[in-house]
Amino acid sequence: MTPGFDDGFRDRLEELILWRRDVRRFRGDAVDPALIERLIGLACLSPSVGNSQPWRFVLVEAPACRQAVRASFVSCNSDALHDYHGERARVYATLKLSGLDQAPVHLAVFCERGTATGHGLGRRTMPETLDYSVVAAVQTFWLAARAYGLGVGWVSILDPVAVATALDVPDGWALISYLCVGWPEEEHADPELVRHGWQDRLSTPGLISRR
Amino acid sequence: MTPGFDDGFRDRLEELILWRRDVRRFRGDAVDPALIERLIGLACLSPSVGNSQPWRFVLVEAPACRQAVRASFVSCNSDALHDYHGERARVYATLKLSGLDQAPVHLAVFCERGTATGHGLGRRTMPETLDYSVVAAVQTFWLAARAYGLGVGWVSILDPVAVATALDVPDGWALISYLCVGWPEEEHADPELVRHGWQDRLSTPGLISRR
Numbered sequence: 001m002t003p004g005f006d007d008g009f010r011d012r013l014e015e016l017i018l019w020r021r022d023v024r025r026f027r028g029d030a031v032d033p034a035l036i037e038r039l040i041g042l043a044c045l046s047p048s049v050g051n052s053q054p055w056r057f058v059l060v061e062a063p064a065c066r067q068a069v070r071a072s073f074v075s076c077n078s079d080a081l082h083d084y085h086g087e088r089a090r091v092y093a094t095l096k097l098s099g100l101d102q103a104p105v106h107l108a109v110f111c112e113r114g115t116a117t118g119h120g121l122g123r124r125t126m127p128e129t130l131d132y133s134v135v136a137a138v139q140t141f142w143l144a145a146r147a148y149g150l151g152v153g154w155v156s157i158l159d160p161v162a163v164a165t166a167l168d169v170p171d172g173w174a175l176i177s178y179l180c181v182g183w184p185e186e187e188h189a190d191p192e193l194v195r196h197g198w199q200d201r202l203s204t205p206g207l208i209s210r211r
Numbered sequence: 212m213t214p215g216f217d218d219g220f221r222d223r224l225e226e227l228i229l230w231r232r233d234v235r236r237f238r239g240d241a242v243d244p245a246l247i248e249r250l251i252g253l254a255c256l257s258p259s260v261g262n263s264q265p266w267r268f269v270l271v272e273a274p275a276c277r278q279a280v281r282a283s284f285v286s287c288n289s290d291a292l293h294d295y296h297g298e299r300a301r302v303y304a305t306l307k308l309s310g311l312d313q314a315p316v317h318l319a320v321f322c323e324r325g326t327a328t329g330h331g332l333g334r335r336t337m338p339e340t341l342d343y344s345v346v347a348a349v350q351t352f353w354l355a356a357r358a359y360g361l362g363v364g365w366v367s368i369l370d371p372v373a374v375a376t377a378l379d380v381p382d383g384w385a386l387i388s389y390l391c392v393g394w395p396e397e398e399h400a401d402p403e404l405v406r407h408g409w410q411d412r413l414s415t416p417g418l419i420s421r422r
Contacts (some may be wrong), residue, residue: 002398003226005358013358015214017256017351041415045228049367051402051410057419065422076336088330118410122367124291129367135346140228147216147224156260156333156340167422187213191262199262199329204252208268211276211378
């Protein structure tokens with residue numbers, strides 16, 4: 001039966017979107033593996049080009065694997081810091097940019113670029129839509145996780161090839177997103193990078209034009 | 212105040228995710244422009260790398276612009292059909308792959324790749340995360356639209372450079388997504404491409420591995 005959604009649901013959905021957050025500070029307590037699998041199941045209902053469903057989820061559990069990812073982050077973050085100077089470098093150095101050390105769940109999300117699923121439909125002229133399908137799944141996972149009170153942080157300060165190698169994934173799997181997941185230590189309505197003076201929000205009307 | 216979400220909300224959210232759909236069949240009646248702006252405002256609360264907010268929304272209204280987009284679709288779709296043979300070509304030709312002719316709202320979503328917003332944070336080693344931020348915004352828009360009963364269809368069978376040229380957007384804006392938006396003619400819990408025998412859903416457990 002077709003669901004109908006009411007104003008009460010829409011108000012809560014808007015709160016969910018507003019309070020989603022990129023979380024980098026986690027409590028140490030475990031997350032039920034069944035909940036993670038449920039959230040991945042919801043993510044798999046996301047749109048994908050030609051119904052290609054190219055998302056591949058890797059739960060990173062082995063200490064050696066996590067250490068390799070952390071090492072990539074440390075190296076890439078150190079390189080990044082050298083791109084900034086003066087006050088901006090000072091602020092950059094104070095930012096907490098990942099929860100890799102504390103998050104009880106590490107979830108690497110790959111795109112199987114060679115997948116035959118979907119028979120190539122819809123991606124002849126925009127092959128990048130295969131990767132985009134995986135991003136849509138990540139955003140679905142993120143919102144659904146938030147509805148359970150879980151926090152999610154996307155770590156992009158990584159060498160994607162080094163991570164794929166460390167995790168020994170099949171050839172042709174490209175890292176799209178590395179997620180830290182766990183119960184958040186604190187709650188905020190505003191983004192970390194706004195709160196710490198790195199980058200304010202833009203005004204929406206300025207982002208809309210007409211042709 | 213921090214929102215808490217309950218089981219009732221989560222059940223409805225799961226329905227929303229399950230019933231989202233890529234819609235290609237629209238009724239002709241108009242959509243309130245204020246609703247579209249509200250949905251874009253929600254999309255702008257999506258995660259973006261370094262809080263770069265690179266999403267740029269273009270409402271495509273002029274008949275000449277819509278005609279140029281439609282012409283790109285027709286040409287790209289004809290080329291795509293020639294990639295298939297036999298039974299698959301026959302099925303491809305029967306699929307409805309866009310709602311460009313009927314959708315009352317056309318929304319082109321671009322990434323401003325040269326944006327200084329966010330000061331480059333987080334995208335040194337994975338610059339593609341700038342594009343991914345725009346995809347996250349599209350998925351947020353899509354889910355929020357669905358909560359209002361609106362249908363959204365993502366058209367990827369387009370030449371992205373031709374579309375950017377036809378819409379005369381600033382240099383450095385890359386087309387990420389072209390969306391048809393309107394009130395759906397029909398409702399389905401399963402994807403169009405499943406229903407028409409193009410591609411079934413995969414089983415989620417097979418998409419999860421551990422390291």
